[in-house]
Amino acid sequence: MKVLVTGGAGYVGSTLVPELLAAGHSVRVLDSLLHGGQSLLPVWTHPRFEFVRGDVRDEPMVRQAVAGMEAVVHLAAIVGDPACARQPDTARDVNQVASLALLAAARRAGAARFLFASTCSNYGKMTESDGYVDESSDLRPVSLYAETKVAVERAMLDDGIGVTAMTPLRFATVFGVSPRMRFDLTVNEFTMEMVLREKLVVFGEQFWRPYVHVRDAARAIAAVLQAPEKQVRGQVFNVGATKENYQKQQIVDRIRPIAPNAVVEFVKRTEDPRDYRVSFTRINKTLGFEVSRTLDDGIREVARLVRDGVVGDASHPSYRN
Numbered sequence: 001m002k003v004l005v006t007g008g009a010g011y012v013g014s015t016l017v018p019e020l021l022a023a024g025h026s027v028r029v030l031d032s033l034l035h036g037g038q039s040l041l042p043v044w045t046h047p048r049f050e051f052v053r054g055d056v057r058d059e060p061m062v063r064q065a066v067a068g069m070e071a072v073v074h075l076a077a078i079v080g081d082p083a084c085a086r087q088p089d090t091a092r093d094v095n096q097v098a099s100l101a102l103l104a105a106a107r108r109a110g111a112a113r114f115l116f117a118s119t120c121s122n123y124g125k126m127t128e129s130d131g132y133v134d135e136s137s138d139l140r141p142v143s144l145y146a147e148t149k150v151a152v153e154r155a156m157l158d159d160g161i162g163v164t165a166m167t168p169l170r171f172a173t174v175f176g177v178s179p180r181m182r183f184d185l186t187v188n189e190f191t192m193e194m195v196l197r198e199k200l201v202v203f204g205e206q207f208w209r210p211y212v213h214v215r216d217a218a219r220a221i222a223a224v225l226q227a228p229e230k231q232v233r234g235q236v237f238n239v240g241a242t243k244e245n246y247q248k249q250q251i252v253d254r255i256r257p258i259a260p261n262a263v264v265e266f267v268k269r270t271e272d273p274r275d276y277r278v279s280f281t282r283i284n285k286t287l288g289f290e291v292s293r294t295l296d297d298g299i300r301e302v303a304r305l306v307r308d309g310v311v312g313d314a315s316h317p318s319y320r321n
């Protein structure tokens with residue numbers, strides 16, 4: 001397929017693009033390079049790779065970028081609660097307004113597939129503390145970031161039987177090493193702080209979240225692109241594995257053996273509006289998708305990366321959104 005990947009220079013995108021090229025697809029990336037473009041160096045000279053520097057809010061640019069594309073994977077966004085809270089107008093424009101315009105442009109251009117990077121944050125706080133939420137559970141967005149994602153999902157699912165098959169993917173919190181590295185994501189951050197600085201402060205260690213390796217996030221996108229259309233049209237999929245739900249305390253415990261001297265301070269929080277354990281049965285049953293890497297794999301690879309100084313100063317702001 002000819003695939004447009006918006007945000008292809010980002011943390012998920014820069015792992016996805018080589019995966020799609022290896023699977024035989026042609027890939028055009030549209031990205032404004034908010035965090036730089038070095039992550040695209042490994043694919044820069046690939047004959048089926050094309051780069052367009054531009055903003056998803058620029059409608060003529062978006063029209064050009066979707067022209068001739070058979071599929072759109074929409075990753076570009078202001079990512080995460082803190083980044084969205086800091087620049088709410090931009091977050092709404094990029095994550096919501098521009099996403100809806102891109103959706104319309106993809107439909108007009110006759111793209112067969114539209115995949116949207118949504119988030120398990122949409123679930124907010126689970127109502128039953130010993131249960132799991134799944135794709136049919138109520139959405140309780142508690143941040144502007146999640147609100148914008150829910151709004152786009154709703155518009156996609158209202159679309160009915162248009163030319164373009166719409167598939168929102170609700171990713172677990174991603175971890176692991178990618179050409180664009182992020183150290184503001186829980187597993188990467190905890191590992192980096194405990195291994196390198198031997199110091200970590202954890203807020204609300206008892207709260208649950210699901211986690212998924214960045215390579216598996218990319219594999220899931222590739223699997224959805226390749227699946228028969230009737231399996232994915234109008235379907236929401238959580239992306240991750242049910243056994244990879246963890247409390248923050250458990251993540252610290254897993255890192256502990258490789259950072260025995262780290263001083264970890266736990267700051268008590270009795271309330272966290274985002275506390276959710278997620279079921280990933282649907283993507284497993286429908287597409288046979290299984291993760292290939294666990295939390296422990298991610299911890300080991302991130303620890304080696306920072307120990308060996310491969311990324312220079314891992315606490316540099318460019319590694320945080």
Ligand SMILES: NC(=O)c1ccc[n+]([C@@H]2O[C@H](COP(=O)([O-])OP(=O)(O)OC[C@H]3O[C@@H](n4cnc5c(N)ncnc54)[C@H](O)[C@@H]3O)[C@@H](O)[C@H]2O)c1
Nearest residue numbers: 007009010011012032033034055056075076077117171174
């Ligand atoms: N990383 C996670 O844990 C996680 C979890 C759930 C969902 N997601 C979703 O996955 C997607 C990718 O996340 P990520 O971690 O790779 O984030 P990232 O910040 O590393 O990448 C986002 C990319 O989008 C680009 N971008 C931002 N605004 C743009 C604009 N106006 N025009 C063009 N490009 C723009 C940036 O330059 C960047 O390359 C996002 O939609 C995010 O909401 C990520």
